[in-house]
Amino acid sequence: MELSPPLPTDSPMIDGAQVRPIDHLLLRGDPARAALDGRSGSYNYAELEETLGRLAGWLAGFGLEKGARVASWIAKGPVAALMPLAAPRAGLVHVPVNPLLKHAQVAHILADSGALLLIGTAARLDSLSPDEVPAGCQLHREDDAACAMSGGQAIGPSAAAPDGLATILYTSGSTGRPKGVMLSHANLWLGAVAVADYLQLTQADRTACVLPFSFDYGQNQLLSTWYAGGCVYPLDYLTPRDVMKLVDRRDITTLAGVPPLWVQLTELDWPEAVAAKLRRLTNSGGALTRPLVAKLRALFPQADLYPMYGLTEAFRSTYLPPALVDSHPDSMGRAIPFAEILVVRTDGGITNDEEPGELVHCGPLVAQGYWGDPARTAERFKPAPATSVYGGMAVWSGDTVRRDADGLLYFVGRDDAMIKSAGNRISPTEIEEAAVGVSGVAEAVALGIKDERLGQAVRLLIRAGDAAVAHAVAAHLKSELPNFMQPKDIVVRPDFPRNPNGKIDRVALAKAHGA
The missing domain is CATH 3.40.50.980 (Rossmann fold)
Incomplete structure (x- = not known):
């Protein structure tokens, strides 16, 4: 069987990288x-x-x-x-x-x-x-x-063309239903180049693709491995043991995951010879805790560990080189190739070292906005700060970070009410809208509470006169929402606190209910 013609050499260059249509x-x-x-x-x-x-x-x-x-x-x-x-x-x-x-x-x-x-x-x-x-x-x-x-x-x-629209990835926000992030051929191609570069992937690598392909990094598992000439092994696993079996059976070298999966994998009894096959562990969808880092380092001593931070709106922003994981386990690292990461004050100026500010992502990995939603696009995609090398449109993340004297970034907090559970971005509004669809529920508030295995779990508060309605809400949510959006528990309250404008005081509720 003959291969299609070789790559042309006259394709556009972006930051020194030749960019082709993603189907090449x-x-x-x-x-x-x-x-x-x-x-x-x-x-x-x-x-x-x-x-x-x-x-x-x-x-x-x-x-x-x-x-x-x-x-x-x-x-x-x-x-x-x-x-x-x-x-x-x-x-x-x-x-x-x-x-x-x-x-x-x-x-x-x-x-x-x-x-x-x-x-x-x-x-x-x-x-x-x-x-x-x-x-x-x-x-x-x-x-x-x-x-x-x-x-x-x-x-x-x-x-x-490099700026031609190639895919729309739907991602949840803190309010409303999922919104579609528009990604160009160049976004996808440069994302593959960047990850293949800093992970040092080669044609000898074999990647287990366990993350959903509907996620930005789940899709990039495929694209970055193929850019490097390696082989991918898609797996819809039922149990963590299925992942371990795939590593053994296919001599997997590279595994991408989210914190809850790592927790489950560290609870398995890995034969030493099987654990030694993994050369590279990459994490996204939530921060790794120090104890979890220690467990992964002990269980997979031959594997390089890559903590990462990303936004669907700009794919991937930072990674922490494996050599710095032991000394800086809480850091998000530095910018990946093709990304310029700035920490910005509310007045638009760049922060000093150790001064918190908003993470702003500039450069060619920035997406083209939200499909059919200019209003929400304008909220997140704004002109880059004047000091940006790239200029143009940037993604203003809404996440507060700080930068140390060595240029390493650290996560401080999220400005919105997004719930991040098992690597999934969950919209509280979507859960709340489903809950108030049940007769007897006047209002609902979904909160993210700390969970050792999931990162965050969902706690649903409902205002109702009858505590028994909680059972009906639970049954309704199971039929209407995916498993990862199901509340860990449902709390019935006779009333909700209000702020001076008469709106639900979410801050007070979060404080009272452990969020």
Whole structure:
């Protein structure tokens, strides 16, 4: 089987990196080396490039206009792994949907993105009622896409512009429903280059992809490994032991995770020979505690540990080099390649060392804003501070950090009410809206409380006259919200404290209920 033509040499340069359309990524790999392996079979780079072309050809065959959004709501496998490349190759914009979401959240994403096509498993598609599928949106089973990949007509690499829209990733905020972050070909390509660079990935690496592909870093697991010419192993695990088995069976060198997964993995009895196979552990979705760092270092002494901090709106901002983990375990590290990270005062000036300020991310990793939402885009995407080397638009994170004399950053606090649980960003408003949909609930407030395993757990407060309504709320939330949004407990109160404006005093409630 022949590989598609080699990468052209006349592509644009950004900060010294040659930027290509994201669907060109597989062309970098050695045609004969393994690129994707898993329960659905293995592919070398030549075979995977051909398979990508077929999937893109199948998508193009629907005759959708350029830039149309196509969504996928499927578990990990070849279709899910290739959709981030196949949709852009077909001139379309990919909208990956977290497989854990339920019909209400999926209906919102489909409507908000204006998706004209949804690929899903039969069971997932059947869970959507007719009024939850936007007019004109076609539904297609994952099996049909897989069939096309095995024998359809392939199309070659695209000629997309670096700033062309490639994907929309939906992420929760502290208020309202998930919003779609618009990522360009350059955003995705440079994110892959950056992570492959600072992780020092090579074609000999084998990456276990356990994070959801609908997350920015979950998708980057694929892209950065392929940029380096390595092999990816997608895994939807049921238990932490499944991860350990994959490490052993496939000689995994690289594993990305979130703090709750690391907690579970450190509780397993790892054979020394299996633990020694891991050369690289990368963390995102929440800070590692000192005790957890110590456990990981003891259990995987051969593995480099990379704590990281990121925003979907700018992909990844900082990482802490492994050599500094023991001496600075609480640090977020420094800026990754292609990122300029500034700590800014409220007056727009740059802070002094040890002075708290807002983290502002500048540079070519900054996304293009929120899909169809100029108001919220204007709140988060603002002109870079005057001292920025890059200038242009920057992401003002809302997170307060400080910088020490060595230039290392430390997290201080989050300005909004976002709940971060098991690596998931949870909107309190979304939970509250679901809760007040139950008869007898007058008002609801969702809080994030400290949890040793999850980072934060959800505590739901409801104002109701009858304590028994809590059972009805719990049952309703289980049917309407994904597992990671379920409250740890539900507290019934006869009233809520109010501020002078008559609004619920969330600060008082948070203080009273351990948030």
